[in-house]
Amino acid sequence: MEGLLRQIDGYCERVDPSYWAEPVNALTNAAFLIAAWVMWRRIGAASLPLGRVLCGLLAAIGVGSYLFHTHAQVWAALADVIPIVGFTLVYIFAANRDFWGWRAWASALGASAYIPFTAALTPVFEALPFFAISSFYWPLPVLIFAYAILLRRRAPGTARGLAIGAGILCVSLTFRSIDEPLCAAVPLGTHFLWHVLNGILLGWMIEVYRRHMLAGPADQG
Template identity: 30%
Template structure:
């Protein structure tokens, strides 16, 4: 079996089936709201950091990919769904790690390690619980990064706490989707979208707070 066939055979399945999933598609629109409010946040707080300023556009890409995937489910639309999410995660982690340590080799090494953990789940080489396991792997690594971040920036602890708690709830609903079809025909995947959009906004808010604190304490403006 080729790589394309393997992807096709292992595409995630939801309670909503078929070539169009109305509830999952409609709930994907919340990512555009998250992108809008994130963009407005950056404008209001006059954020200059280029990496952070890219993120609202990446979030809009997440919304586009999610709408496409749940409207026309196939291999290409699944990639359109997963690639922007992965891009957002790695940009966010890169920023956090860069604020924790100054050694770029270490930063890239950690990101490579996270990618090496995620790829087997992405390629379905390991059991993925309908795609949820790779998000769990990313979340666990994110918790360690965020804990280290709070050591350097204690002001962001409350943001980290809410992000972690909401991530657990979101992943629960994503994992439960295919198990509740008989009770709830539309499933619970749409709640993954709703909670996910809030989490994304909070992550951007967290990065903004870190950037503001860093500039305030160091007196330098930021580029990346």
């Protein structure tokens, strides 16, 4: 229990252990909640249960990240990371099932493969100076770009949407990675831009899924 209460100071904006030590990092988590609300409404009457699940997980990401940037303890870090992993796995499952037409069991197996995929690539990014700080996250845009390339003939509209999402994620990861290196020059840090861009990104990824499902097998060329 004591380990869960250990303080974490990993961001430029935090200069003490108080609740509001990271006001900008904390409040910009509203981007996730706004994106979840917008996409919940856009899913609307469409019968897309996984779309609803993704919206719920997107809102949970905002809440978890808010808790982390206010409490800054190990338990709050878990509340931050778990919904992100959950969103990623559910989205990969949805992509496997609905973009590729796999059976549910194969889609779930493919989604679970993301864990060893990340475990294999993380050390590669850790060995690279700029990528090391966010090494755990960089395998994700690699995977999204791979899906975009592989889907370019089967579902060109979806492929374009995924490529745009992967590009946004690369930019947001850049802002996450330069937060501490630029701390002396930018005391506020750049982590808050990771929140804003990721709110846009995750909302966009749900929109890509929504458009694909509404377009049907003929795709959105």
